[in-house]
Structures are given as structure tokens and as C-alpha cells.
Amino acid sequence: MRLIAENLGGERGGELLFSGLHFAVSSGEALMVTGPNGSGKSTLLRIIAGLLVQAEGMLRLEGAPAAFEGLAAAAHYLGHLNAMKPVLSVDENLHFWQSFNGRGQYSIAEALERVSLGEIGHLPFGYLSTGQKRRVSIARLLVSDRPVWLLDEPTAGLDKASETQFTGLMRGHLTSGGIIVAATHLPLGLEGSTELALGAAA
Numbered sequence: 001m002r003l004i005a006e007n008l009g010g011e012r013g014g015e016l017l018f019s020g021l022h023f024a025v026s027s028g029e030a031l032m033v034t035g036p037n038g039s040g041k042s043t044l045l046r047i048i049a050g051l052l053v054q055a056e057g058m059l060r061l062e063g064a065p066a067a068f069e070g071l072a073a074a075a076h077y078l079g080h081l082n083a084m085k086p087v088l089s090v091d092e093n094l095h096f097w098q099s100f101n102g103r104g105q106y107s108i109a110e111a112l113e114r115v116s117l118g119e120i121g122h123l124p125f126g127y128l129s130t131g132q133k134r135r136v137s138i139a140r141l142l143v144s145d146r147p148v149w150l151l152d153e154p155t156a157g158l159d160k161a162s163e164t165q166f167t168g169l170m171r172g173h174l175t176s177g178g179i180i181v182a183a184t185h186l187p188l189g190l191e192g193s194t195e196l197a198l199g200a201a202a
């Protein structure tokens with residue numbers, strides 16, 4: 001599998017944020033998107049996720065299993081917001097996303113264990129702390145069948161132990177042939193990842 005961008009440009013509110021981007025990320029590889037606030041990191045991730053349309057250029061995913069109809073269907077976007085219903089339980093939220101995204105490698109119980117939240121599946125999502133909410137969103141990645149992880153500041157709100165745990169989960173995803181594109185101000189501990197530096201802030 002290979003995610004390829006050619007001459008990619010992105011805009012918000014009519015203003016071009018970046019243009020002429022070229023990159024390729026293969027199975028097992030991670031691309032770190034860096035740059036100052038407002039340089040367009042989230043915009044780039046949202047374009048790859050199919051949530052925004054690019055201003056110019058081309059994006060494609062080569063060699064994806066036939067089950068995925070295009071890049072958007074293979075991609076899982078973890079944004080700043082957790083995209084969970086606060087009144088539904090953690091389990092119910094994860095059930096929803098599992099059926100929406102397709103069943104991934106881990107069951108809901110296993111995924112919650114992986115993020116050390118094995119005991120709280122019954123609680124309303126809205127009861128959780130900021131870091132716990134983020135860890136449930138990470139569990140969502142694990143219960144979903146989406147090989148391209150698009151991670152926007154994924155460690156925001158995580159304590160040190162959870163950060164280390166998440167690094168292990170990202171490594172596992174890469175080892176099993178996944179792709180990661182992450183917008184980040186902090187190193188995520190993935191050796192061998194490449195960096196795409198976006199330019200000046202708007």
C-alpha cells in the first residue's frame with residue numbers, strides 16, 4: 001500500500017496555505033507533518049481524510065485491499081475533537097465506530113485494555129477526564145479496520161505513561177502494514193519516520 005501526493009495544495013477561507021507538496025508513504029512508514037501554528041497541518045490531514053477538497057494536485061492510495069473503495073474509506077482521522085457522544089457509554093461509542101469503520105484487529109474489550117481503560121467501558125463518555133477521552137479515541141483506532149491513520153496532535157492531553165503506550169500502539173500498526181500521517185509539535189517516538197515541514201504561519 002502506498003499513499004501518494006503530487007503537487008498538492010490546500011486552502012482555507014480562500015487563502016492558499018501550502019502548494020506543490022510531494023510525498024509518498026508506504027505500508028509500515030510514518031510521515032510527521034510539522035510547522036508553526038496555522039501553517040496548514042490540520043488542513044492537510046483533513047484533505048487526506050476526504051473531509052476537505054484540495055485546492056490543487058492529486059492524492060491516491062495504491063495497492064489497498066479491494067475492500068477499501070478509495071483513500072477516504074481506508075483512512076481514520078483522529079482530530080482535536082474526539083467525535084464521541086457524551087451521554088453514550090464508552091462501549092456504545094466504540095460499537096458505533098466499529099460498525100461505521102469496519103471491525104479491526106481488536107475487540108472493544110481488548111482495545112480498552114490496550115489503553116489501560118479496561119474497567120470503564122460502561123461509563124458515559126462525558127464522565128471521563130481529558131486524557132481518558134483521548135485514550136478512548138485511540139481505542140477507536142484499534143477497533144476500526146482503517147489502515148491509514150491520520151493523527152492530529154494525537155498525544156495532546158496524554159500523560160507520559162499514556163504517550164509511551166501510544167507509541168507502542170503506533171509501532172504495532174506500522175508493523176502490521178499500516179500507514180501513519182501525524183501532525184505534531186512533539187516527537188512521537190517513531191524512529192525512521194520522515195518529516196514534512198510546512199511553511200510559515202498564516
Ligand SMILES: Nc1ncnc2c1ncn2[C@@H]1O[C@H](COP(=O)(O)OP(=O)(O)OP(=O)(O)O)[C@@H](O)[C@H]1O
Pocket residue numbers: 012013017035036037038039040041042043044183202
Ligand atoms: N473553517 C475555516 N475557515 C477559514 N479559515 C480556516 C478555517 N479553519 C482553519 N482556518 C485557517 O486555516 C489556517 C490553517 O489552519 P490549520 O488548523 O490547518 O493549521 P495547523 O498548522 O494545524 O495549526 P495548529 O498548529 O495551530 O494546529 C489557519 O490560519 C486557520 O485560521
